[in-house]
Amino acid sequence: MIQELFKRLHLxxxxxxxxxxxxxPYLWLGLFFLAPFAIVxxxxxxxxxxxxxxxxxxxxxxxxxxLQVRLNLHNFVTVFTDELYLAAFLNSxxxxxxxxxxxxLIGYPMAYAIATAPERRRVILLMLxxxxxxxxxxxxxYAWIGILKPNGLLNNLLLSLGLIDQPLTILHTQTAIxxxxxxxxxxxxILPLFANLTRLxxxxxxxxxxxxxxxxxxxxxxxxxxxxPGIVAGSMLVFIPVxxxxxxxxxxxxxxxxxxxxxxxxxxxxxxxWPLAAALAICLLGVLVVPFVMMQRLEHRIGGDEL
Amino acid sequence: MANPAExxxxxxxxxxxxxxxxxxxxxxxxxxxxxxxxxxxxxxxQGEFFSxxxxxxxxxxxxxxxxxxxxxxxxxxxYIDGADVTDIPAYSRPVNMMxxxxxxxxxxxxxxxxxxxLKQDRMPRKERAERVGEMLALLQISELRRxxxxxxxxxxxxxxxxxxxxxxxxxxxxxxxxxxxxxxxLRESAQFELVNLQERIGITFVTVTHDQEEAMTMSTRIAVxxxxxxxxxxxxxxxxxxxxxxxxxxxxxxxNLFDGRVVETQDDQVLIESxxxxxxxxxDLHPHAIxxxxxxxxxxxxxxxxxxxxxxxxxxxxxxxxxxxxLGDVSIYRVRVSPEMLVEMTLTNVHPRTEQAxxxxxxxxxxxxxxxxxVLTE
Numbered sequence: 001m002i003q004e005l006f007k008r009l010h011l012x013x014x015x016x017x018x019x020x021x022x023x024x025p026y027l028w029l030g031l032f033f034l035a036p037f038a039i040v041x042x043x044x045x046x047x048x049x050x051x052x053x054x055x056x057x058x059x060x061x062x063x064x065x066x067l068q069v070r071l072n073l074h075n076f077v078t079v080f081t082d083e084l085y086l087a088a089f090l091n092s093x094x095x096x097x098x099x100x101x102x103x104x105l106i107g108y109p110m111a112y113a114i115a116t117a118p119e120r121r122r123v124i125l126l127m128l129x130x131x132x133x134x135x136x137x138x139x140x141x142y143a144w145i146g147i148l149k150p151n152g153l154l155n156n157l158l159l160s161l162g163l164i165d166q167p168l169t170i171l172h173t174q175t176a177i178x179x180x181x182x183x184x185x186x187x188x189x190i191l192p193l194f195a196n197l198t199r200l201x202x203x204x205x206x207x208x209x210x211x212x213x214x215x216x217x218x219x220x221x222x223x224x225x226x227x228x229p230g231i232v233a234g235s236m237l238v239f240i241p242v243x244x245x246x247x248x249x250x251x252x253x254x255x256x257x258x259x260x261x262x263x264x265x266x267x268x269x270x271x272x273x274w275p276l277a278a279a280l281a282i283c284l285l286g287v288l289v290v291p292f293v294m295m296q297r298l299e300h301r302i303g304g305d306e307l
Numbered sequence: 308m309a310n311p312a313e314x315x316x317x318x319x320x321x322x323x324x325x326x327x328x329x330x331x332x333x334x335x336x337x338x339x340x341x342x343x344x345x346x347x348x349x350x351x352x353q354g355e356f357f358s359x360x361x362x363x364x365x366x367x368x369x370x371x372x373x374x375x376x377x378x379x380x381x382x383x384x385x386y387i388d389g390a391d392v393t394d395i396p397a398y399s400r401p402v403n404m405m406x407x408x409x410x411x412x413x414x415x416x417x418x419x420x421x422x423x424x425l426k427q428d429r430m431p432r433k434e435r436a437e438r439v440g441e442m443l444a445l446l447q448i449s450e451l452r453r454x455x456x457x458x459x460x461x462x463x464x465x466x467x468x469x470x471x472x473x474x475x476x477x478x479x480x481x482x483x484x485x486x487x488x489x490x491x492x493l494r495e496s497a498q499f500e501l502v503n504l505q506e507r508i509g510i511t512f513v514t515v516t517h518d519q520e521e522a523m524t525m526s527t528r529i530a531v532x533x534x535x536x537x538x539x540x541x542x543x544x545x546x547x548x549x550x551x552x553x554x555x556x557x558x559x560x561x562x563n564l565f566d567g568r569v570v571e572t573q574d575d576q577v578l579i580e581s582x583x584x585x586x587x588x589x590x591d592l593h594p595h596a597i598x599x600x601x602x603x604x605x606x607x608x609x610x611x612x613x614x615x616x617x618x619x620x621x622x623x624x625x626x627x628x629x630x631x632x633x634l635g636d637v638s639i640y641r642v643r644v645s646p647e648m649l650v651e652m653t654l655t656n657v658h659p660r661t662e663q664a665x666x667x668x669x670x671x672x673x674x675x676x677x678x679x680x681x682v683l684t685e
Contacts, residue, residue, distance in 0.1 A: 211475070
């Protein structure tokens with residue numbers, strides 16, 4: 001009897017635990033993602049108005065018992081037809097892609113070196129990767145202005161070495177954006193790669209060598225495929241925020257460097273066109289969700305193969 | 308007894324004219340200041356199942372890894388089938404190794420794992436498929452070909468690892484603790500299987516193990532290692548019956564070690580005054596001079612209950628049964644013969660245990676014959 005009761009209680013406890021367990025992340029997502037998303041979506045369907053907040057309401061009681069809902073799709077039409085926005089989207093994606101590849105090319109050897117370093121040195125190297133985070137991101141990007149400007153550190157160094165005889169124009173170009181982004185986002189590539197590579201069983205490489213595989217081929221056949229989850233994770237952590245990046249293009253990029261993050265900022269704060277800015281934000285989200293889902297799926301497929 | 312010619316074939320190390328298949332010539336490996344392998348020389352013959360036996364850290368794995376080419380000797384040369392391979396990297400040696408962890412590629416199927424080495428040799432696709440099929444059939448894992456390593460049991464993984472190393476038909480197969488990851492029951496059947504497999508394919512096996520039973524059942528010869536050096540190389544029987552060092556006697560099986568001093572010699576017979584105050588008469592294969600401090604090593608199963616015990620009897624000791632370990636087939640009796648010394652004696656349980664004569668606290672006299680043990684100095 002009592003045992004039966006306990007069993008039932010236990011079962012109820014477990015069900016409750018399950019609800020809490022699964023419910024918490026959903027609640028979190030609902031509160032901090034879905035609700036803001038709904039608000040932004042709401043704004044994107046409104047019209048600008050000289051009011052506080054600067055947009056019209058979507059619904060209005062016209063008569064007794066008649067609710068009029070006005071959905072303004074104009075902003076989306078603008079986003080899709082105005083070549084400026086399209087160009088900004090494409091350029092953002094391009095910058096993000098180039099920077100992700102650069103981060104991967106620079107970050108992979110670094111992560112590999114850290115993962116294979118002796119225990120004591122590994123801690124120091126990891127510290128060096130994380131250390132820059134202790135300074136404000138904004139200050140670090142500002143510092144690059146000092147380095148890249150025409151009479152900045154880099155140009156002075158190259159001039160004094162006699163490698164160039166005229167200062168290079170790097171600041172306020174797309175190149176400056178690449179430099180700034182790669183610098184800022186490199187740790188986000190290195191850390192997941194490092195986490196993945198430390199779990200790599202190096203006896204697998206010895207086995208590959210034993211079976212007749214030269215070191216570089218062993219890397220291609222064993223290390224690389226096994227580190228794919230780390231590559232995907234790192235690329236996602238770089239690509240997604242870089243698409244919407246605002247600070248770096250604003251500080252280092254030129255007036256003609258079209259990045260969607262910067263556009264958004266301009267629409268929101270300079271033009272006070274909240275609905276258009278909201279529509280842009282929604283589209284940006286759409287653009288980001290596609291690669292995200294694709295990579296998630298890829299990771300899932302590879303993840304199943306992992307030990 | 309087999310005729311001499313046949314015996315030479317079975318035991319090539321007995322034949323002074325036989326050329327060794329693997330020659331390890333004064334090989335040393337230092338890691339920093341530590342000698343992992345210290346001036347080791349060893350000949351291994353074709354078709355042998357050779358075991359390197361020792362406790363962890365004795366250098367046996369380092370020696371194996373040097374044969375594989377995964378470590379480079381600090382000094383000395385290694386020859387395989389007449390060729391000096393010392394400077395040949397692992398990926399071009401005609402040698403394959405089965406790793407202790409098996410090191411199966413987790414992102415490849417069983418089939419792809421086995422095929423990996425063949426692909427490196429650029430073997431044509433058709434031939435490759437045939438060889439893979441052959442290997443999978445040999446190890447009876449054909450039905451697992453599409454599985455990934457994490458979908459296999461420990462025993463299955465071991466077979467896949469073995470198939471992968473055998474696929475390239477290496478001149479020499481190295482096995483690092485081949486059965487270490489298996490549970491006890493599986494290990495026993497795997498031992499016999501490994502030996503049968505080796506006999507069938509005729510490849511020379513060199514294995515590393517810390518398990519003396521494993522080494523005894525599988526090997527043609529065993530090299531007992533300690534502190535980077537090889538102490539004794541011999542057949543399992545010789546290692547067990549005629550150990551040359553206290554360490555070897557002690558490492559393999561149970562042994563009673565009586566310290567003493569030689570008091571009389573005649574031909575190959577010695578009389579020893581033991582520290583227990585008793586005289587021991589032993590056959591000594593390497594006759595020691597009078598006065599030499601020696602150790603008499605006698606296996607517990609060579610002791611018998613003494614029927615006619617005498618106070619000054621030769622090769623006799625008396626004591627009180629302190630512990631009994633009942634193992635089913637045999638029992639090990641630990642007998643206190645002096646305040647410092649326990650003597651171990653094993654007796655076959657001919658009668659059910661309840662009817663056994665010896666029990667705790669009982670006084671028992673034991674004796675042995677002059678040929679049942681060895682006299683050691685080191």
